[in-house]
Amino acid sequence: MTNQSESIAKKEVPVEQCEELLSLLKTRFEDNMHRHPELEWAKVQAKLDAKPEKLWSLHEMERTNGEPDVIGYDNEADSYMFCDCSAESPAGRRSVCYDPESLESRKKNKPAHSACGMAAEMGIELLDEAQYRALQQLENFDKKTSSWIKTPSDIRKLGGGLFCDFRFGTVFVYHNGVESYYAGRGFRGMLKV
Known part of the structure; x- marks a missing residue:
């Protein structure tokens, strides 16, 4: 049996933690059906069983307090979309x-x-503006914090980075210098399984 540091290096979730994670994800899925109406956990579970390497990324999302949940299904890619759904x-x-x-x-x-x-190390992608706005259609997030989003290359070349939040009933997109950081700003990620 591998120890914790070997599991991290191999990007594997130990069996006991894997079972806990799957149970947590299933409960969250069932408790938040408004995020994925008409989707079935059994089909999501089958995808996860077929791609166990994705569990490591979901584990990292959970470990960093992202509370990942399924937010949709991509018919073209035949994949479920997990996103950070922490408030x-x-x-x-x-x-x-x-x-x-x-x-x-x-x-x-x-x-x-x-x-x-950090997203690259976790095996996830930052949300872009359209994905962030779509997430906010499911429920309102970032009422007190903000999240970096994928910034178009022409803005990034000039030293700018984009971030979003939800205030006054509206999603706002703002900019900052890419070197800036704040205690109330993180990022939300997406993982396709």
Whole structure:
């Protein structure tokens, strides 16, 4: 049996934790049917069973307080879409700048990580603006926090990064320098299974 550090290096979830994670995901799925009407957990479970490597990414989403849940099914790709559904931007992923380049270029008071770098390590993708807006159609998130979103390359080339939040009944998209980071800003990710 592998120990915890070997499991992390191999990106595997130990069997006991895997069972706990699947039970938690199933309960969350059943408790939040408004996020995925007409979808069945048994079919999601079958996809997860066929792609056990995806469980590691879901475990990382859960470990960093993202509360991942299914938010839809992509017919074209034949995949279920898991997204962070925590009420606020995941607490374990806040105080991060935008990407590895911005982290590297910051000379003083560097944050511990970047949103894009952390997402890549977790095997997930940052939401883009359309995905973030679609998520907000399911229920309202980020009423007190904000989340970095995938920034178009022309804006990023100029040193800008985009983030969103939900205030006054509206989704707002803002900009900051990519080197900036705040205690109330993290990022939401998506994983297709």
